[in-house]
Amino acid sequence: MRMSTSMIFDRTVSAMQSQTTSLLHTQQQISTGRRLVAASDDPTAASNILQMTQAKEVNNQYTSAQGGAKTALSMLDSQLQSVGDLIQYVQQRTVLASNGTLNAKDLSAIAKDIQGQFEQLTGLANSTDGMGQYMFAGNMGDTKPFTGDLSTGMTYQGDQGVRSVQVSSSRQMPVSVPGDAIFVGHAGEPGLFDTLSSLVTTLENPTGATFRADINSALSNLSKSLDTVLTERAYAGSRLNELESLSTATESMGLQYSQILSGLQDTDYTKAIADLSKQQMALQASQKSFLQVSSLSLFNYMQ
């Protein structure tokens, strides 16, 4: 076949250009660490990467939501523990008051003590979380949930809202408990505040006819309140356990997403470096052979 001289040049140049292009593509894969330089390199993978990135990001959101839920529940648990301790202390003092050996002065001292506990309980019921929001006001975080005092009794100002956190795709976990579920009596029974304030009244009047009966009823109401607190604590504890297992699952999902993403988008360095050497060698060979071929001309021999 006839070859035209310009063809020899043109073809070699275009061959070297396409070699340079693939060399650069491989070099780009190596320097960015990404297998896909553009979506067209592998459109299906490019589309999958975007979907998988979202799955991974959502999973990360669950991880941080779980962290937040754990903080909220731990804080709730520790507040409830303080309330429980307080009830148990009041129970001890009430038992002491009920054994019949104490005189009016001693009982009055206990009454003062329980009055102090009432104040402390008010503090606990009106405590705020790390963000300055009242913990036991339901969804009314800006409203002080319990107002009043020992003589007027305490009124609940919050609502029955329970805040939930999206801790997995299918689970919204409640992380708060409204104050009226802990401190306010239900179905006609006295709440914890009521119990304490009537106990103080009882202890200040030890000669009353219903003294013993009132003490006994206070003990029974205290134990009901303690049950409520312990039930809420157990519920908080079970959710903390659930969070542990959720976080293990979320972590392993995250790992899996990372692996899938890595497989889809990361450069296989072994292959890329092997490709690079191969392409480099081919380009060098083209360049050398071009120099040799292009120097061949009959005109060189015409004198």
Place this chain on the structure above:
Amino acid sequence: MTSLLNVGVSGLNAAMASMNTAGHNISNASTPGFTRQQVVQSAGAAISGGSGFLGQGAQVSTVQRVYSEFLTSQTSSARSRQSELDAYSTQISHIDGLLADTEAGLSPALQGFFSSVQGLASSPGSGSSSVPTRQAMLSGAQTLVSRFKSLDQMMNSERVSVNFQIQTSVSAISSYAKEVATLNGRIAQAEAMGMGQPANDLYDQRDQLLGQLSQEIGVTTTSNSDGSTNVFVGNGIPLVLGVEAYQVKAVQSLLEPDHLAVSLQGENSPAYVLPDRQLTGGKLGGLVSYMSETLDTAQNRLGQVAVSMAETFNTQHQLGQDLYGNQGQALFSLGAIPTTPNAANAQSTPAGLIDADFDSSNVSKLTSSDYKVTYDGSDFQVVRVSDQSLVGTMNAGVTSLSVDGLTFHYNSTLGSAGAGDSFLVQPTRTAASTLSMAITDPGMIAAGAMTRTSADVANTGRGQISAGTLNSADNLGSLFPAAPGKTTVTFGGGSLTFGNLPATAAIQITHADGSVNQYAAGTTVVPYVSGEKVTLAADFAATPAGDYSFEITGTVAAGDKFYLSRNTGATSDNANALAMGQLQTSNILNNGKTTFQGAYAQMVGVVGNTARDVSVNLSAQTTLVTQLETNHQSISGVNLDEMAANLIRYQQAYQAAGKLIQVSNTLFNQILNM
């Protein structure tokens, strides 16, 4: 002896002509479009003598191009297609690289926004550490809006750049056409003067021009007897007829304001606007099909994601309550849908006769297509451009049409249209650029629910009331009068008695088996079993019903009371923030089949696939062009070694012919010396 001298001279001339031609070939070895020439040499007419015919030496019949018309036209049309694919591939690589970029695409901004929504859900209140989460959500939304805008901006610059290149290409076509016409004239003139000998170098020049022309647009040619050639584009539409070149201009498309069209005008014919389908091949063909196949589609799809996101978020946001206790407002705003009257419409047809807006309750039906509304003399026919299907009609009796997540309006009060008038409605084309934030106050983010439920503390049963779901904000006022209004729901052992229920509210009970009982507004006592769903609405027939629903579960004792009311003071409620967060993984677009991210990923996949197809076709076409060029060059190209050999050969022939003259001189002297 004279005859020997003449024979020698003829050989000398012939060798000289061949050496000249070899020199011409050598000099033009790298001239683009040059075709190797060769001397056609023949034996001179012989003189008849008694002893037979005596040869009279050589003569040069002609100088011809070594040329294959078939290969030339094949190479030219293959290069035209290559140039088309190359233009397409170059353009699409701009958006292909950007869309999938994990940093620069939509994806990171979308993820960032939803993370900020989750952040808000974890800390929605007004406390000192909650303001940052509210501010973060606003910033997240603003970043997303900016990203939509910048992607759209990038596509608009692409559009400007493509339109500029179309103009450049059209003016190149125009000037090539003129030059071809001029050369047609010169060839005819030269050949008439050269007594029918071919004007080789002019032919080369014209072939070269036709090659360049076909790299701009696909052409076909026919030859005339005077050596001139006619050039046609598309399906036989004349561009050059002999010495007449048609005027080629880039003009604004009649229908699509952001597109350019090509018009052709001859000396004696009116201007004719070529339909896009006639613009095939060459750079122009590549640019035009890139614009309509890829750029329009990508920009519309991006707009579709923007509209769906804005509308869905706004709907959810309006179901919530902000930090000030007010009902949430729209979070995002979108510009009006661009509607363009066809430039060929009747003068009297008002521009705003047809318009459209988004139907926010059917946002999942939104497509990425444009719509063409054409008046046929009695009805406005609404056609979805993507599949050319008729989706509905409007006329004097039916002045609006809700379809595909859009509502079209025929504003008949403005005037009327002439038969054949049309309007182009592009719902999603500019959406990504007109998207903006509608609120700037972090306190106006509606993180909480509008309503709350509660159980009376005196209840003796263990029944619980669900938080209650407001499904549409439309009738909020009529179902939940402003605080301190409170509806009391009392369980009566087998019924519910509603106290203080707004007079307009009707009740519906959904039983465990799915069956439904509806009671007219005014009914306040309805049969009820614990666990059944209670729905309140002002009008169950309306769409959306504007309803509200709740359930009472567990062991309810007779006389137990529950309350429904506005969610006054609930500043740390995160119910609506959680609902907004769930939109991330909800299948909303394309009839509820795809998430926002999914729709974006599909668009990236479509662009990537097209880019890949074009690139694969381009490399196949390049191989074909190389092959054809090799074939063409193997016939018409100059090989310098061959020319060196030819030079040596004709030099020897020249020397030999010179020897003949010397011999004839020697013979003549010999006679003189006798």
